[in-house]
Amino acid sequence: MNTKLSRRDFLSTFASGITCMGVRTPDWYPRFTFFAPQNVGPRGDVLVCIFQRGAMDGINVVIPYTESDYYKARPTLAIPEPKSGKDNAIIDLDGKFGLHPSLRPFKEIWDAKQLAPIHAAGSPDPTHSHFDAMDYMERGTPGEKQIPTGWLARHLQTVAWENKSPFRAVGMGTLLQTSLRGPVSATSLQSIAEFHLGGRNRSDPIKQFQSAISQMYSGSTPLDQSASLTLQATDMLEKINVGTYKPANKAEYPKGNFGTALMQVAQLIKAEVGLEIAAVDLGGWDTHVRQGALEGDMPDLLAELSQGLAALYKDLGDAMKKVTIVTMSEFGRRVAENGGGGTDHGHGNVMFVMGGGVNGGKVYGDWPGIGKDKLDGPGDLAITTDFRDVLGEIVQKRMLNDKLSEVFPNYSKFKMRDVLQKLA
């Protein structure tokens, strides 16, 4: 083999190339030790963006229990009224809406006024296709198939500050979320502990291998950028002690991919590696059969969702002041249950916003009702809040990006509901 060349040596040997190729310069190094780089404006919140794939049944999440139509439409799926006083009763929020009992961990956050549901929210496009609807929502362009980039990627591209950290935007999981696809590369990350090249301690041959790989991917195509980001990320993670993470404040993340992903988000936030956006998925919401009222697939998912987010909230403690969490799902489900103890594809749904900057403890949105004459399409909850209104408010007030017309092209009628306070 050739003489030992560390990656750093390599970089200085080929310095002329580096100046020309900004992407290779490890200029995120300084930011490893302090969060705010000099000469740039203040950064916004870290955004944790949860996508509930499969279409969550929002009617059984934030439940309009005062409407008799709810109980009529759902002979087997309805949840007992709060006043029944049972353990399995709806958790009342405001005398009109209540949480599914599997969302009990949310109650504390609601009481602390850091949780806000926005009901009858969603995408104005009428599609009942999971794939089109997810795509529209993640690209932030309902009904429009020509714009290839995701809304989060466009935010990163247009926001005022620079941040070259490989962990600026992270998609938890193996495939990168569509919302993060675009000109600003994002990292897909399944496991911090396993994110290394050729074993935990890099031998010299591995270092040389890495150096050769980095030369082969030193162009400017998206693949080159992705490869380059990968190498930077492995370098950086080598410096974080990943083996011994203990959540703070006795937070307990649920077992499984979702809880693990959220714990790693907490880890990245605390390590101050420059994280601005984390996208996390929770799938399995396509409950056409045996959805379950109090026990079953959907109650289990609700428990996983609320335990996971409550653990993150606890674990981050004070840091939640500068973290915003938002949840979304491609569409809701039909108001009336079907013959298989499940629900078919619907339209309107509920989104949650959580964090230190949230005007919480209030259910937002104009409730259209679920009486037969109020329904949309084949019997769906109508939409009165465009999901872009919610996301746009977060982008503007918490992520400090005023270029809403670039983050959400072709949309100008933002109706901000003051779900959030402007980050000072």
Add this chain to the structure above:
Amino acid sequence: MTNLTRRDFLKLSGGLAATAAALAACKPLGATTDPPLPTLAPTTAPLTAIPASTAVPINEQTIARALRRLMFAPKAEDYARAKQIGLEKFVDEMLIQPQGDDPDVASKIKDLTTLGMSPSELVEFDQDGKRGKPGDELMRATALRSTYSRYQLYEMMVDFWTNHFNIYIRKNLTGMLKTADDRDVVRKYALGKFYDILSASAHSPAMMIYLDNFESTKNKPNENYARELLELHTLGVDGGYTQQDVQELARVLTGWGVAGRRGAKPGEFEYRQNIHDTGSKSILGKKYENNGQQEGELVLQALAKHRSTINYVSKKLVRRFVADDPPQALIAKAAKTFTDSDGDIPKVMKTLVMSDEFRASLGQKFKRPYEFIISALRVTNAQVDPGRALNNYLNQMGQPLFQWGTPDGYPDEAPAWATTGGMLTRWNFALALCNNTLREAKVDLTPLTKDATTIDAAIDSLSLAFLGEKLPNEGKQILTKFGGSSNVKTATPMLAALIIGSPYFQYR
């Protein structure tokens, strides 16, 4: 804001494009004229418009690249035979539906007894401690077939239809019944007529369970299968159907399901008249009067030759075998063949492969993880014993076999796969494979470089074995420098790992 087209939007993001252009100037690998391999393709679909060029001739180089596109990986004998008989004849041979497994493969899978079982036998495994066996054997057989079968284009088509009619094997009985679906639907008709595979899928117990149709009754029809049949299997989401059509089709398909435990043949497809909705229905403007199971059969026939289906399936084939952003002109050509041949898939494939667009696109389709892994195993002549460890690599890259949860199948566009986690796993796999540290795949690379006396010659030998052609100079220089003054035998594993980890090997 006025309407923005994709192109306008890209312009709007023009700062980035300008940067990219500036960077290209010092790109060590690109910017060469007529390199042995094409300049690395951009990985975002919208930027890879394929020029309608007639300038790409059929020569040895295009033949080699065509083979890399159409097979998980060609072997030396494939290159040789294709060069001898010509691309067209070689393709004709590859487009014949094989009768049974390749003899080499047959001997490797002969002990996997569940592969030949009927649905009734397969559902017998629905007991604690036994459930995993059919699925495990199917995954094992699939990896062995992809790796060792000489019918490589057939195996690629099997992969295509597996995704087109995707079934997730972690949903209760599908884990067992997918074995029958793989054999009686996908493999049986992979190089057949579209109607036959569509109809077989609609009568597949695994599909009936996966998309809930077995629970759809006249009183409470379940729309899940009906919707995906229109959206994903036939017309495509923009194919011109309505929510009303979905609901009507769900009614047509009430009664299509799977025999229960008490029946004579549990687990087999079964039509139950007593839960069928006998009212009249209207789908895509055509009325269907009460006619039992036959209503559904008639709809399947109509769907198989519907204009939208032909365009949609043609487009998916073009995306799979030509480009992420399928050239419209080629879709039209494929659709014409589809129409003229009554959905004869080999004929459609032949149209694709012999097109100018196909040749212009060679070397620019990013391998999905499964293609990457199988191609690496093939070019290194690995002795493969596929099980959980190999599937775990696929899992880390997001493409474990038969485990895509939603019915749309694994994505077929580079941005989904060219991710940080994905690239890292590719490099780690290349390192482990070539250094022989994998439990389930053993290699001996020394024969590949046995005649090479210099590092340069070793790099050439490995490139020819792995890619069918030599590396371009830019890539080769990096490897030469890496090899330095070490001897060929010592350097071979890491040089091999570098080629497999290089951009060149990521494309087909």
